[in-house]
Amino acid sequence: MMRFRVDVTVLPKDGVLDIQGKAVEHTLKRSGYSAVDDVRVGRFIRFSVEAKSESAAGTLVDSAADDLLANGLIESYTYKLERIQ
Amino acid sequence: MKTAVVVFPGSNCDADVARAIADSDLGPVEMVWHDEGDFKSAGGPDLVVLPGGFAHGDYLRSGALAAKSRIMKAVKSHADGGGLVLGICNGFQVLTEARLLPGALLPNKNLRFICAPCHVRVERSDTPFTKAFKEGQVVQFPIAHHEGLYFLPPDELAALESRGQVVFRYSAPAKFGEPADAGERYSPNGSLNGIAGVINKRGNVLGLMPHPERSTLKNLIRGTDGRVFWQSLGEYFGVWGDK
Numbered sequence: 001m002m003r004f005r006v007d008v009t010v011l012p013k014d015g016v017l018d019i020q021g022k023a024v025e026h027t028l029k030r031s032g033y034s035a036v037d038d039v040r041v042g043r044f045i046r047f048s049v050e051a052k053s054e055s056a057a058g059t060l061v062d063s064a065a066d067d068l069l070a071n072g073l074i075e076s077y078t079y080k081l082e083r084i085q
Numbered sequence: 086m087k088t089a090v091v092v093f094p095g096s097n098c099d100a101d102v103a104r105a106i107a108d109s110d111l112g113p114v115e116m117v118w119h120d121e122g123d124f125k126s127a128g129g130p131d132l133v134v135l136p137g138g139f140a141h142g143d144y145l146r147s148g149a150l151a152a153k154s155r156i157m158k159a160v161k162s163h164a165d166g167g168g169l170v171l172g173i174c175n176g177f178q179v180l181t182e183a184r185l186l187p188g189a190l191l192p193n194k195n196l197r198f199i200c201a202p203c204h205v206r207v208e209r210s211d212t213p214f215t216k217a218f219k220e221g222q223v224v225q226f227p228i229a230h231h232e233g234l235y236f237l238p239p240d241e242l243a244a245l246e247s248r249g250q251v252v253f254r255y256s257a258p259a260k261f262g263e264p265a266d267a268g269e270r271y272s273p274n275g276s277l278n279g280i281a282g283v284i285n286k287r288g289n290v291l292g293l294m295p296h297p298e299r300s301t302l303k304n305l306i307r308g309t310d311g312r313v314f315w316q317s318l319g320e321y322f323g324v325w326g327d328k
Binding site: 015016017019020023043068069071073074 | 145146149150153182188189191192193194196234236237238275
């Protein structure tokens with residue numbers, strides 16, 4: 001068995017009102033970061049997982065993300081796997 | 086009529102709902118801890134209530150962790166069998182996360198927790214939850230939430246509306262003799278189309294952000310419009326006919 005570190009990033013989908021992102025963008029711009037655009041605020045979730053292969057780990061992460069970590073109606077997710085054992 | 090009120094860690098309107106139902110003479114109320122596998126009352130409850138609060142601290146997303154509670158399997162099979170399920174505020178969020186109701190509740194447009202009285206128009210009086218109201222009637226229920234902006238993608242929102250699944254809509258106060266205006270501009274939270282409460286296609290699962298149980302007891306806060314909500318359920322189950 002192998003162990004992977006999983007970094008999941010969850011973001012509001014395009015078209016879903018992201019009030020937090022708007023507020024952060026507004027404040028950044030007012031603070032002089034006028035070049036900043038398209039701010040989205042989401043969540044970052046890190047865990048480790050044991051699996052037979054990288055693809056098996058990926059299948060498990062997809063399932064966990066669809067089931068709980070992201071709400072597919074309003075959020076999308078991406079993840080990175082890194083083998084640690 | 087038997088009612089079960091589910092108690093999650095962080096629920097804080099469970100006792101209020103139980104009190105409102107008791108005060109409305111609707112029969113026995115069973116409190117069920119979220120980690121139970123089933124309801125205790127023989128034959129099961131007629132109505133299951135998911136109360137307001139901050140179940141599991143609202144961690145991850147409001148209602149997301151509660152939707153995975155053990156008791157939710159029993160709630161789902163109750164709903165699948167046609168039993169009535171009511172989600173108020175956080176309970177509504179749990180029902181959307183459990184996919185028992187369509188949509189999602191996003192943070193309020195002003196990014197603030199809003200605790201205020203508000204007006205809602207009753208869009209349908211042909212549901213078990215609203216049959217004692219008049220269609221188009223404006224009632225005052227308080228709201229108290231941070232995530233109450235009802236969201237669905239545009240095509241699904243249009244389909245929801247065309248199927249008549251919107252039961253409560255934020256509105257202007259009623260004016261005597263005139264139909265009340267309702268819609269998004271009256272949403273205190275930015276809710277799309279002013280949606281405050283929706284029902285499933287089958288008509289047995291209702292979720293709403295406003296709190297009818299907080300406008301039930303006399304001399305508590307302004308108004309007792311919530312009494313009519315419980316009266317609807319009493320009429321539906323013929324509670325007072327038995328006396």
